[in-house]
Amino acid sequence: xxxxxxxxxxxxxxxxxxxxxxxxxxxxxxxxxxxxxxxxxxxxxxxxxxxxxxxxxxxxxxxxxxxxxxxxxxxxxxxxxxxxxxxxxxxxxxx
Amino acid sequence: xxxxxxxxxxxxxxxxxxxxxxxxxxxxxxxxxxxxxxxxxxxxxxxxxxxxxxxxxxxxxxxxxxxxxxxxxxxxxxxxxxxxxxxxxxxxxxxxxxxxxxxxxxxxxxxxxxxxxxxxxxxxxxxxxxxxxxxxxxxxxxxxxxxxxxxxxxxxxxxxxxxxxxxxxxxxxxxxxxxxxxxxxxxxxxxxxxxxxxxxxxxxxxxxxxxxxxxxxxxxxxxxxxxxxxxxxxxxxxxxxxxxxxxxxxxxxxxxxxxxxxxxxxxxxxxxxxxxxxxxxxxxxxxxxxxxxxxxxxxxxxxxxxxxxxxxxxxxxxxxxxxxxxxxxxxxxxxxxxxxxxxxxxxxxxxxxxxxxxxxxxxxxxxxxxxxxxxxxxxxxxxxxxxxxxxxxxxxxxxxxxxxxxxxxxxxxxxxxxxxxxxxxxxxxxxxxxxxxxxxxxxxxxxxxxxxxxxxxxxxxxxxxxxxxxxxxxxxxxxxxxxx
Numbered sequence: 310x311x312x313x314x315x316x317x318x319x320x321x322x323x324x325x326x327x328x329x330x331x332x333x334x335x336x337x338x339x340x341x342x343x344x345x346x347x348x349x350x351x352x353x354x355x356x357x358x359x360x361x362x363x364x365x366x367x368x369x370x371x372x373x374x375x376x377x378x379x380x381x382x383x384x385x386x387x388x389x390x391x392x393x394x395x396x397x398x399x400x401x402x403x404x
Numbered sequence: 405x406x407x408x409x410x411x412x413x414x415x416x417x418x419x420x421x422x423x424x425x426x427x428x429x430x431x432x433x434x435x436x437x438x439x440x441x442x443x444x445x446x447x448x449x450x451x452x453x454x455x456x457x458x459x460x461x462x463x464x465x466x467x468x469x470x471x472x473x474x475x476x477x478x479x480x481x482x483x484x485x486x487x488x489x490x491x492x493x494x495x496x497x498x499x500x501x502x503x504x505x506x507x508x509x510x511x512x513x514x515x516x517x518x519x520x521x522x523x524x525x526x527x528x529x530x531x532x533x534x535x536x537x538x539x540x541x542x543x544x545x546x547x548x549x550x551x552x553x554x555x556x557x558x559x560x561x562x563x564x565x566x567x568x569x570x571x572x573x574x575x576x577x578x579x580x581x582x583x584x585x586x587x588x589x590x591x592x593x594x595x596x597x598x599x600x601x602x603x604x605x606x607x608x609x610x611x612x613x614x615x616x617x618x619x620x621x622x623x624x625x626x627x628x629x630x631x632x633x634x635x636x637x638x639x640x641x642x643x644x645x646x647x648x649x650x651x652x653x654x655x656x657x658x659x660x661x662x663x664x665x666x667x668x669x670x671x672x673x674x675x676x677x678x679x680x681x682x683x684x685x686x687x688x689x690x691x692x693x694x695x696x697x698x699x700x701x702x703x704x705x706x707x708x709x710x711x712x713x714x715x716x717x718x719x720x721x722x723x724x725x726x727x728x729x730x731x732x733x734x735x736x737x738x739x740x741x742x743x744x745x746x747x748x749x750x751x752x753x754x755x756x757x758x759x760x761x762x763x764x765x766x767x768x769x770x771x772x773x774x775x776x777x778x779x780x781x782x783x784x785x786x787x788x789x790x791x792x793x794x795x796x797x798x799x800x801x802x803x804x805x806x807x808x809x810x811x812x813x814x815x816x817x818x819x820x821x822x823x824x825x826x827x828x829x830x831x832x833x834x835x836x837x838x839x840x841x842x843x844x845x846x847x848x849x850x851x852x853x854x855x856x857x858x859x860x861x862x863x864x865x866x867x868x869x870x871x872x873x874x875x876x877x878x879x880x881x882x883x884x885x886x887x888x
Binding site: 311315316318319320322323324325326335338339341342343345346347348349350352354355356357358368370378382383385386387388389395397 | 498499500502503635638701702704705706708709716720723724725726727728730737738740741742743745746749754755757758759760761762763765771772774775776777778779780781782814815816819
């Protein structure tokens, strides 16, 4: 059984927060999910972690310049921009 | 009969213009969508513009390419430049991609008629469609049931007759499961067969773009168009396939493995239907071989540990700064990111991020993540061994039929329904779901063929032969567009 403190810890690592009201139900759900994940604990296995991608390999692309996105395109979905920068409130930068 | 060929035939014979067909599909889709919730958005002008281009080509006497002028939809995690792509999440509700996914690039160059974007589980995380921020897509066979997940919207639209075919993504069964629930053919190609460039990521070592269509022949036509190497996805492979041309190969001498582990909890209607399907293959000349894949028992936890670990990393990009939702009230930068993510993500996405962070965190990494990686290698080797004595495997697609809307299953109970499909993603193999019967309530049942890497051609041929032998009686597409 995962503890409330552990839930808060992994939420912090995940950049999420859990309210006191949410904590009991989430702890129960996560305990069940982690117990389910723990079903692999009985399996005996050793060797390598080589997967199915082993034969596809990877290759290097040619070192040539290709078209890239403009600043306007890159900033098109930003909540806020100033000139060619992503903007966050000044008060944040001051913190 | 292939619906793609049927539409292409009407276009080239001059019986109907592409604009007429497109308008008929748009009208049908708009009228049926309130009931099915298959589409998140319509792209009417994009569709009519493509149709006009096709009509212009036809008027000039030019030949059409396969798929040209055929109305379709894309799952809403496939990027479409200038057209919102939401992943069915509040987080991306107003996100408009600045580039096209590779598969949409290809289809656009063929004047594919994009009718709209398909509903889905949020960020492709779910098995019923119910984690969608926009509500679940419904099953056209009975709208009290879900179309499935995560690519439920495209399956609902194709089965409901309001799109000819759809492209989706499959990370642990997200194409094959809704295809099975809706009585369609769903292909999860080999990892690397189709570029994922522009697919919004869930779990990078599992994600694959694939197809939902009424028949094996339709599937082959679409797959041939979208497969191949794309330098923008380094996992994509330079393997050309011409599956559509290889659809009439007799099955004499084909060895089909029946892996016992996939049938352990299968009974009732699904068991009977699968037995019948195996008999059909025997009649077609195939030899059935009993095989064993002992690693299957650990597949579900392996899949959820690794997929969620990758998801927790991939979802880190949603911070409210560069794109996506941003919380309005916050105290400092860290608080802004946390509130953005808390408000922008739904419950299932948060659970998977939490599980991923847990299995990657200090103290648990070896016991969960590393062990799951070792088991993944073992599962891959098990498949290699099995394919030494057979050409493909026949299994159920899902151990259940479509799930009722508003179900009260726990997250773990829902995860367990992915047993037959997630195994295939773990090993990066191609998997094809084919309609093969109905349960007592008339809901479709699918079977799954699993092939060797890049064995799509063999799978599609086997599916095609099955459809022919059974007079395609298990394919039931609703005819909403009367002129087709």
